Amino acid sequence: MNKTKRNPAGEALTGLILDLFRANSLLLTAGDRLVTSLGLTSARWQILGAIADAERPEPVAWLARNLGANRQNVQRIVNDLARDGLVVFETNPHHRRAQLVVLTDKGRQVYDAAGRLQVPWVNGLSDGLSVKEIEIAHRVLNALRDRLEGAGEG
Template sequence: MDEVFPLLVADVFELAGALRRAGDRLAGAAGQTQARWQLLSVVSEGEWTVPRVADRLGLSRQAVQRVADDLAAEGLVRFDENPSHRRSRLVAITPAGRDSLAAITRLAGDWHRSTVGDLDVAAVERTHQVLREVLDRVHRDTAPTPTDAGGY
């Protein structure tokens, strides 16, 4: 494990970079960017605040706020009041945002089929399961403790 796990990590980072570049090309064909696509995708799943989106995507709150503000200026998302937190509004996708996301998703689906459509589905499912397990363990291991937050 000591020899193979670092190789897996290196490949995951390389894959992430390659997928970001491909995502920028796909989103660009629909007049968007990878960052905008990611935010639209996340907020299409339900109620999200900018800090929650940032946590989900592993980005800074400020970076996500800039993208959300740009999307709001174009009418692709809107900010709604948050009954749970007065200062952290909810980011909601608009119908125009759903249309934009759908266009990118169609392009992505075509790319997925042409790029990886012939891979063994069971192998991809197992890889997904293993990556989720590693991610869960990393999250668990890196979760803030009460002493990290200045408590105790």
């Protein structure tokens, strides 16, 4: 039986993907440690960031889409954030059932505090890496993400 073999780029990409899985796990653990004193987890911090960075309030489904995440998981976390007073739900004039998620003042303060903790951490993490190297890695990750997103459409 003939086995299909990866071409050189496929072999290299497989190694990168495996390293990305490990790096993702390590990033989530580090993020959890970084913001635990604020009552956050990496997941809660990520969703707060999506809400804070949005041009306008969005429903959970849009937040999930923008994050490339499962809507039910985002809904669960948004509900936790609302319970803790970090976000509120507002009426959506365009859709009766899909409420908009809005950051509260307390949510903004917690998100800003997380950002202040992140600065020295990320500066230390970037030590020894050039901006050019980081930009190249970013382009590769974006190309990979775009291909994965496009694969779901076909």
